[in-house]
Amino acid sequence: MTFGTHLAEGRKRRKLSQQDVAIEVPCSRESISKYETGERQLPKDMYEPILKTLDDPETYFHGWKETSGYVSIPYFDGDYINHQPLNMLYLAKLESAEALEHLKNIRWEKPSNALTEEEREDARKAMKEVLDAAASMVNLVAAFCREYRFSMKDIFKVWHVSLKSRRYKK
Structure with a gap:
């Protein structure tokens, strides 16, 4: 799964529109859409403001992985994980x-x-x-x-x- 997909899922979990995110970051709604669909690669300097705007725990994990490579903490999402x-x-x-x-x-x-x-x-x-x-x-x-x-x-x-x-x- 791409980071753009994780970004879209996190935004939806937080009940934010693409426009809501774009206003906070700031960038255009169209750019957010292109990041989510993978049409455009999210620039490294955009990870931090987008992650802070979403403030979604699961998306933070995926952002750490994308920005740091293997030196990151994975989000546990396996079949035997119960998030309670x-x-x-x-x-x-x-x-x-x-x-x-x-x-x-x-x-x-x-x-x-x-x-x-x-x-x-x-x-x-x-x-x-x-x-x-x-x-x-x-x-x-x-x-x-x-x-x-x-x-x-x-x-x-x-x-x-x-x-x-x-x-x-x-």
């Missing part, structure tokens, strides 16, 4: 527990250049599990935002401020 917050909480707990178990297998006391191939493979597996846990947590945030009609943009803004106040981020 309680179900997503269960998944996040399960994935976090698995990640913590795999982290126990890392040989933290050894320098990375002294690890055997088997120990390096254990570290790779642990990183995959950590990413599973991180993705499940961010998908939990998306599920809450959708269920409680919170703005994901506003939640992230407040979170970024709290990271700065705790000196986790400059």
Whole structure:
């Protein structure tokens, strides 16, 4: 599925017209239409204003993927995913527990250049599990935002401020 298709779906979920989006971005309604149909490629500098305008959790995920390539958190939309917050909480707990178990297998006391191939493979597996846990947590945030009609943009803004106040981020 193209980002344009995700853009159209997110706009419809938010009950916005192409004109509504065009006014906020700003660009023409025709441009929005062409981005959605794939007739025109969305310029990289347009992702941020469009994503902020839509403020749709699922569309944010697809925008991250489009703008960053593989370094992104995927939106969980598989057959076995139930987006109700309680179900997503269960998944996040399960994935976090698995990640913590795999982290126990890392040989933290050894320098990375002294690890055997088997120990390096254990570290790779642990990183995959950590990413599973991180993705499940961010998908939990998306599920809450959708269920409680919170703005994901506003939640992230407040979170970024709290990271700065705790000196986790400059």
